Structures are given as structure tokens and as C-alpha cells.
Amino acid sequence: MDKTALGAEQLLKIAAEHAYCAEYLLKQQGEIRIDEELTVDALLPITTLMYQTFELTLKAFLIHQFRQINQYKSLFELVELNSELGLSKAEIQLINKLSRQQGFRKGVDYALWENRQQLQVFCEDIMALYLRILDIMPLELSEQYR
Numbered sequence: 001m002d003k004t005a006l007g008a009e010q011l012l013k014i015a016a017e018h019a020y021c022a023e024y025l026l027k028q029q030g031e032i033r034i035d036e037e038l039t040v041d042a043l044l045p046i047t048t049l050m051y052q053t054f055e056l057t058l059k060a061f062l063i064h065q066f067r068q069i070n071q072y073k074s075l076f077e078l079v080e081l082n083s084e085l086g087l088s089k090a091e092i093q094l095i096n097k098l099s100r101q102q103g104f105r106k107g108v109d110y111a112l113w114e115n116r117q118q119l120q121v122f123c124e125d126i127m128a129l130y131l132r133i134l135d136i137m138p139l140e141l142s143e144q145y146r
Contacts, residue, residue, distance in 0.1 A: 008060040008141055015056035019130055022049035026127060030120050043116065046123045047101045051075065053130060054095060057137075058082050064141055075099045085136055094129055097122065 006014075022045075025032070030043040058078035062069040072078055079087065079095055087095075101112060101122075113119040 008064040011056045011060035011063065012141060015053045015060065018049045018053040018056070019127070022046045022053065022123075023127060025049075026120075026123055030116075030123065041116070043119045043123055044104075047098060047119075047126070050123070050126050050130065051098055051102045054078075054098065054133075057130070057133060060141065061085070061137065064138055085133065087133075091129055091132075094122075094125060098126055 025042040025046050028042070030041060030046060032040045032042050034040060055075055055078060058075070058081070059069060061082050062078070069081075072081070076096060076099060079092060097112065103109065113122070
């Protein structure tokens with residue numbers, strides 16, 4: 001089994017696939033209908049997909065810029081390393097909230113939402129932020145450039 005490092009374009013493609021899945025689930029109001037009686041809430045999977053989307057996208061930007069990246073500890077570190085994107089304070093806070101939402105991976109619940117609607121609005125906001133980041137990505141990484 002060979003191990004190869006993925007390039008920036010490959011990481012962006014995988015990130016886009018995650019984002020497309022999250023967008024599809026979001027268009028379904030964050031619900032997956034199993035049958036006529038059973039519906040599964042998909043908002044948590046949307047946040048997980050978007051966390052991975054941001055992680056892969058920001059890694060791709062770093063690989064494009066430096067050709068190699070060191071290990072990092074958190075999504076916030078990736079945001080800090082990509083400071084040239086010029087994200088606003090509100091956008092950085094949104095990404096931090098996404099990181100806290102993923103706290104369950106470490107067995108932590110931050111109880112960020114009072115109800116499901118707040119989480120759904122957050123998912124829509126995080127999707128909009130991803131689309132904005134795609135607008136400001138380096139031109140060489142955009143699909144139109146290749």
C-alpha cells in the first residue's frame with residue numbers, strides 16, 4: 001500500500017465534495033427521510049462535513065503557498081496560518097463556533113444551541129462563509145484558472 005501526499009487541487013476537490021453533501025442535506029432542511037414514519041436529523045452531520053471542508057480547504061491554501069505544511073493542532077491554527085485571507089472577526093468567530101460544535105469528538109458538549117432552528121441557521125451561515133472563502137481563494141486554485 002503506497003502513501004502519497006495530496007496536492008492542493010486534490011484537497012480542494014475532496015473539500016468540495018464534503019460541502020456538496022452538506023449543502024444537499026441543508027436543502028433537505030437538515031433531515032433525512034428513512035421511510036414514511038422515520039426521519040433522521042442531519043444537522044450534526046452537516047457541521048461535521050463543514051468542519052472537514054474548512055480543514056481541507058485551509059490546508060490546500062497552505063500547501064499552495066508553502067508547498068508543504070507542518071502538523072497543526074486545530075482548525076483555529078489553520079485559520080491563523082491563513083491570515084492573508086483577511087477574514088473578519090465575525091467570520092473567525094463563526095469558525096471557532098464550528099470548532100466548538102465538534103467538541104463531541106473529544107467527549108465535550110458546549111451546549112451552543114437553545115433549539116434546532118439556531119443550529120440550522122448556524123449551518124446556513126457556515127455554508128455561506130465557505131462560499132465566500134472560495135471567492136477569495138488564490139486564483140491559481142480556482143477551477144476557472146485550471
